[in-house]
Amino acid sequence: MNKRLQKVKENLGITFDAVLVSSNPNIIYLTGFNGFSEHEREAHLLITKRDNYIFTDSRYSETVNKLKNFKLVETTPERNFEQALRTIIKKAKVKKLAIEENDIKANEVIQIKKVIKTFPAANLIKDFRMIKDASEIMHIQAACQLGDKVFK
Numbered sequence: 001m002n003k004r005l006q007k008v009k010e011n012l013g014i015t016f017d018a019v020l021v022s023s024n025p026n027i028i029y030l031t032g033f034n035g036f037s038e039h040e041r042e043a044h045l046l047i048t049k050r051d052n053y054i055f056t057d058s059r060y061s062e063t064v065n066k067l068k069n070f071k072l073v074e075t076t077p078e079r080n081f082e083q084a085l086r087t088i089i090k091k092a093k094v095k096k097l098a099i100e101e102n103d104i105k106a107n108e109v110i111q112i113k114k115v116i117k118t119f120p121a122a123n124l125i126k127d128f129r130m131i132k133d134a135s136e137i138m139h140i141q142a143a144c145q146l147g148d149k150v151f152k
Contacts (some may be wrong), residue, residue, distance in 0.1 A: 002027070002030075004128065005069055006074065008030070008124070012048070012049050013049075015119060016097060016119050017092075017095055017096050017097070018046055018048040018092065019047045019097070019100075019121055020085075020097055020099045020100070020112065021045035021046075021100060021122060021125060022099070023102075023103035024036055026100065026129070027043055029125065029129050030045060030052075031045070031054065033063065033067060034054040036056075040044055042057070042059075043060065043064075044051055044124060045083075046089075053070065054067065054070045055073045055081055056074065061074055067083075073087075081108075082111040082112075082123045084111055089116050095116070096116075096117055096118075096119055097116045097118050098118070098119050098121035098124065099120065100119070100121060101121070107111070
């Protein structure tokens, strides 16, 4: 399991059993996949103590199935996000769910609250993203060096 997911899992516990990730930057951070639109909600992640799920539709199934550490939960018109979430929440025995309150639509909250009690977790993953690991620092340095060459 990658270190980023491990950090999230370590912070599950007393307050909540799982976290629902809805923001595109946080989905990219945790999965490494940046093929979802920034303007439409095309995916959600559900991180539980045991498993990690990615909810999306068939347009992304082939690619998402290749992601390490994530189980695909495909949504369809017949099995929408709310129904799929209800199934996984029950299977994973989640009682308290954290949601990214700063990046979720009102209609999504209404759907989710039909399934489970939610708790705000505004900056849980955002706070992790602020502290860069060695690989991220290396990429930032390489980008800076490239920028310097371009300006010279």
